[in-house]
Amino acid sequence: MTWLIMVFILGLAVLAQAVAPGPVWLGQVRFPWLMGVVLYYAMDRQLYHGLLAALMAGLLQDAMTPFIPMGYSALCFMAAALAGWGVSRFIASGSAAARMLTGGFTGGGLIVGLYLLLVRRGLVEVGFWMLAWKVFGGMVLGALCTVIMGWLLARLDKLAGNLEMEQVYDGI
Amino acid sequence: MGENRLGFWLAIIGLVVLLVLPVPRAWRLKMMTRDGMAPYQNLISMAMDRLAHGVEFLGSVRTAIRERSELVVRIAELQQQVWELESERRENSTLKLLLGYRDQGSRKLVLGRVIARGETSGWWQTIRINRGDLDGVKVDQAVVTESGLVGRTLEVTDLTADVLLVTDPRCRVACRFVRTGALGILRGGGFTAIDSTLEMMCAPRPFRVDYMAKELEILDGDEVVTSGLGGVFPDGVPVGRVERSGLHSSGLYQSADVVPLVALERLRYVFVVVPGDRIQQRQRERSR
Numbered sequence: 073m074t075w076l077i078m079v080f081i082l083g084l085a086v087l088a089q090a091v092a093p094g095p096v097w098l099g100q101v102r103f104p105w106l107m108g109v110v111l112y113y114a115m116d117r118q119l120y121h122g123l124l125a126a127l128m129a130g131l132l133q134d135a136m137t138p139f140i141p142m143g144y145s146a147l148c149f150m151a152a153a154l155a156g157w158g159v160s161r162f163i164a165s166g167s168a169a170a171r172m173l174t175g176g177f178t179g180g181g182l183i184v185g186l187y188l189l190l191v192r193r194g195l196v197e198v199g200f201w202m203l204a205w206k207v208f209g210g211m212v213l214g215a216l217c218t219v220i221m222g223w224l225l226a227r228l229d230k231l232a233g234n235l236e237m238e239q240v241y242d243g244i
Numbered sequence: 245m246g247e248n249r250l251g252f253w254l255a256i257i258g259l260v261v262l263l264v265l266p267v268p269r270a271w272r273l274k275m276m277t278r279d280g281m282a283p284y285q286n287l288i289s290m291a292m293d294r295l296a297h298g299v300e301f302l303g304s305v306r307t308a309i310r311e312r313s314e315l316v317v318r319i320a321e322l323q324q325q326v327w328e329l330e331s332e333r334r335e336n337s338t339l340k341l342l343l344g345y346r347d348q349g350s351r352k353l354v355l356g357r358v359i360a361r362g363e364t365s366g367w368w369q370t371i372r373i374n375r376g377d378l379d380g381v382k383v384d385q386a387v388v389t390e391s392g393l394v395g396r397t398l399e400v401t402d403l404t405a406d407v408l409l410v411t412d413p414r415c416r417v418a419c420r421f422v423r424t425g426a427l428g429i430l431r432g433g434g435f436t437a438i439d440s441t442l443e444m445m446c447a448p449r450p451f452r453v454d455y456m457a458k459e460l461e462i463l464d465g466d467e468v469v470t471s472g473l474g475g476v477f478p479d480g481v482p483v484g485r486v487e488r489s490g491l492h493s494s495g496l497y498q499s500a501d502v503v504p505l506v507a508l509e510r511l512r513y514v515f516v517v518v519p520g521d522r523i524q525q526r527q528r529e530r531s532r
Contacts, residue, residue: 087281090360090372091288102366120251127258134262135277136364138399138406142270143262145365150259186365196367197413206366 073232078113078125081225085109086132098209099202104179106133107214108221110149111175114156116226116235122153139195140186148185152178171222172215179214180207275401279376282359282403286374289359293512351478353388353515354379359404361511369412369432371395373514376403384476386517392482392505393417393470394514405516409508410483419453419483420471426460427471428453430483430502456498462489468502478517 085105094102106129114122130146137145156174164170183206190196198206229235265273301308356373363370375381377400387394387407395409408415411432419430430453456462466486472479482505489500 083281083284086364087284087288090281090285090364091292093361094366100362100366102362102364106364118248118251120248120255123255124251124258127255127262130259131262131273132277133364135274136281137367138363138370138408139368140365142265142273143259146259146262150255186367190367198367 074117074121074229074234077225077228077232077234078109078121079128081109081221081228082106082125082128082132085129085221086136089133090136094209094213098212099206101183101206101209101213104182104210104214104217105221107149107152107179107182108175108217108219109225110153111156111171111178111218112222112225114153115160115171115174116222119153119157122157123150126150126153140190141193144186144189147189148182151185152182155181168219172219175218176211176215178218179210179212182214183207183210274399279401279403282374282401285359285372285404286357289357289374293357351517351519352380354381354518356381356405356514356516358511358514363406368414369409369508370398371407371409371511371514373405373407373516374403375516376401376405378402380518381405381516382518386470386477386481387514388481388517389506389511389514391507392484393477394506394508394511396476397516407514410504411508417477417483418471418473419468421456421460421462421486422467422469424460424462424466426456426462427473428456428500430468453500453502454492454497456500460498462486462498462500464488466500 085108088105089102092103094100110122110126110129113125126149127146130143130149133145133149134140134142155178159170159174183203187196187198187203187206191198226235262270354375356375356379358371359374360372362368363372371394373387381397381400383397383400385397387396393410395407395412395415397405398408399406409432410417410430413432415432417430418427420427453468464486468483468486470477470479470481470483484502484504487501487503489498491497492499
């Protein structure tokens with residue numbers, strides 16, 4: 073059931089990310105719903121859940137984008153999953169604040185990581201301030217999406233019986 | 245523990261496979277995923293369109309009746325113009341035949357609905373439309389609206405096509421100033437924070453037109469159209485109007501900022517300019 077929910081929610085997340093435009097005042101960064109899913113599985117479930125969610129999320133994001141070579145987003149999402157897992161395991165777990173901070177920093181980190189991979193191949197032309205603006209946008213939206221996705225998925229998992237009652241994320 | 249390890253190594257192997265996948269296979273995987281998602285994107289886009297129309301309708305009931313009567317008159321006028329143009333087209337064809345002129349006007353317009361604004365990662369300015377290879381759309385075809393140039397097709401699957409907007413810095417268009425005939429190369433100016441709303445896909449900065457001969461006079465408000473050079477964009481498609489111009493810092497040529505004519509942030513329907521024979525070929529294939 074975990075895998076079914078993961079695939080379903082990743083499909084919904086990529087559609088939401090593709091359809092809803094990013095706000096211009098946050099550097100036109102898309103709402104990182106996929107990252108929210110990845111971080112939930114990395115922070116609240118096992119590491120391999122997070123990594124496999126990252127692989128699928130990366131595949132979907134790269135497939136839906138004309139320029140990005142396959143695997144780039146998956147690499148970034150996996151790094152995000154590792155970071156999320158590390159935070160939940162060694163620093164703080166469960167609280168909404170920890171999740172929000174992790175989402176924020178990971179959101180900004182994803183923008184930088186993807187930018188470095190893309191600029192190496194000459195695929196993006198973005199100035200320093202535009203990049204900084206995008207990173208800021210990524211942090212704000214990352215924090216938001218991670219908390220919303222965490223809340224939503226925890227309840228879905230609870231309904232499906234994938235989580236014990238006491239394990240359910242109760243950050244909000 | 246065993247499941248953990250298996251899942252971990254599965255993810256790592258999956259990543260390596262994705263990274264080293266040969267380009268044709270990666271391309272096929274992309275196309276399959278994109279075509280698989282297209283119906284759902286289409287559905288969401290239609291639902292959002294309906295919702296937007298509903299909201300617009302509720303807000304404009306008062307003016308709708310007046311607009312309707314105005315439109316009836318306008319349609320009658322346009323119909324009159326169509327008849328006149330039809331007559332002129334026939335006359336033109338006859339004259340061309342008489343002159344032995346080879347017909348270059350065999351392009352057709354394929355109507356497409358915008359099903360996604362911008363791509364998923366948010367780095368480039370693109371739109372996705374619900375027309376693809378099965379409708380005769382190919383890579384590097386011009387995309388227009390009734391107001392002017394929108395961009396060019398970038399990647400095409402069976403069911404969808406990604407369009408790179410003219411406002412993207414990666415998009416270059418050979419263009420011409422109508423008044424002077426000066427030629428130049430236009431590139432997108434990217435986006436800016438001005439006039440931002442959540443609805444906006446991009447707030448286009450003026451385009452930049454470079455490499456214009458410095459002895460030609462360029463005035464504010466001059467109309468810019470595509471020159472047809474390069475083969476992607478047909479000749480004479482309106483692009484924008486000059487906002488300001490001046491000598492480039494190198495002193496070798498002039499540059500101008502051009503304001504786009506098309507409201508790219510509100511695109512719902514666009515036309516892809518497709519060679520006519522390709523559509524007929526596709527229709528023949530389908531009928532078989």
